[in-house]
Amino acid sequence: MYATVLDRYPELEAVADRRVAAVRTHLNYEQVVTRPKDTLLFRRTRLDEHLARRAEAAGVDLRDGVNVRRIDFGPDGVTVGDGMGKEFRGSLLVDASGANGPLFREHKAAARRVLRYRIVSVVLEAPCPNDVIDRRMGIDEDAGDTFYSAFLETGFVGYGWLFPKDGMINAGLGTITEMGNGLKERFHWFLLRTGFDDLDTTRLRAFTIPTTVLPRLWLPRVLFVGDAGGFVDALTGGGLCNGIRSGEHAAATAERAVVSGRFEKDTLEDYERMCSELRKALRLRTAGLYYFAGAVKRGLDRPFAVKALLRGAMALA
Numbered sequence: 001m002y003a004t005v006l007d008r009y010p011e012l013e014a015v016a017d018r019r020v021a022a023v024r025t026h027l028n029y030e031q032v033v034t035r036p037k038d039t040l041l042f043r044r045t046r047l048d049e050h051l052a053r054r055a056e057a058a059g060v061d062l063r064d065g066v067n068v069r070r071i072d073f074g075p076d077g078v079t080v081g082d083g084m085g086k087e088f089r090g091s092l093l094v095d096a097s098g099a100n101g102p103l104f105r106e107h108k109a110a111a112r113r114v115l116r117y118r119i120v121s122v123v124l125e126a127p128c129p130n131d132v133i134d135r136r137m138g139i140d141e142d143a144g145d146t147f148y149s150a151f152l153e154t155g156f157v158g159y160g161w162l163f164p165k166d167g168m169i170n171a172g173l174g175t176i177t178e179m180g181n182g183l184k185e186r187f188h189w190f191l192l193r194t195g196f197d198d199l200d201t202t203r204l205r206a207f208t209i210p211t212t213v214l215p216r217l218w219l220p221r222v223l224f225v226g227d228a229g230g231f232v233d234a235l236t237g238g239g240l241c242n243g244i245r246s247g248e249h250a251a252a253t254a255e256r257a258v259v260s261g262r263f264e265k266d267t268l269e270d271y272e273r274m275c276s277e278l279r280k281a282l283r284l285r286t287a288g289l290y291y292f293a294g295a296v297k298r299g300l301d302r303p304f305a306v307k308a309l310l311r312g313a314m315a316l317a
């Protein structure tokens, strides 16, 4: 799914830390399968900076560093405020506040109550020289052997990853919340097994990741995009490409709403329609997560069986 970033937004290659050609998957720290997967790896600050400059070039009046604490709906618009005197008024609000933002908490919580599984992850992005990353991961840029690595373990619903960036390694581990106890300890073990146990882990961060698109992606004068709308791949935790796509659909809908002066159901439901393909694709991924979690819990833990499954199933991941 990440590969579509390149198909859709080739200009992003210039912003990426690295472009790798494959994903190398391991089971119990033994390499099982390498699958071609043309992938851009970003340092998030660089990507955000690029998107912000692009938005400004398109005429956006960007105000950075304002924390939205209040939202008021009036008969002809919506006002947001930081609770300390700053206010901004518009016709339509696009909520891009991420998975765990405080905005419209009830609306988002209602969608997640029905979920069987939620994903919790820990991630560390730490400085590491490129030659050290390449040596430890076995990457040979000169021979064109570039990849990122995924790590599965029998009996564990989740995966670990190593994303080689430019002078940075991004290492993480994600699982379903019911297996989340002791995730940090497991992560330290993961770093040890992959040879990255000398990283500075003081900036280790924990996240929960949504695994469902909101059943309703709009409220009067509001659209939900990116993680705030739940546009995340439940199998991999990836959400950048889908988030950008949802933003494009929201922009097209917002334009129509502004031109027609209508900010209610008849116009905003267009956004639902435009996102329906994306929703379908992500539902399949959620079903995949349920299948994977169910199989592991039912005891699919024999390495030879899991290896066979991985060799067959990686094409879908």
Ligand SMILES: Cc1cc2nc3c(=O)[nH]c(=O)nc-3n(C[C@H](O)[C@H](O)[C@H](O)COP(=O)(O)OP(=O)(O)OC[C@H]3O[C@@H](n4cnc5c(N)ncnc54)[C@H](O)[C@@H]3O)c2cc1C
Residues within 6 Å of the ligand: 002, 066, 067, 068, 069, 096, 097, 098, 099, 101, 102, 103, 121, 122, 123, 172, 207, 208, 209, 225, 226, 227, 228, 231, 232, 237, 238, 239, 240, 241, 243
């Ligand atoms: C551990 C981890 C690893 C991941 N790895 C990948 C990957 O390899 N590939 C991939 O495609 N995706 C990955 N993802 C998912 C990806 O990070 C998200 O899908 C993506 O960041 C979603 O972008 P977003 O802009 O919707 O939300 P966010 O990136 O969460 O941005 C939301 C922004 O809104 C701001 N905000 C929140 N509340 C307010 C408020 N009240 N007022 C003002 N601002 C507010 C926040 O400060 C933040 O800047 C990963 C996620 C995690 C947690």
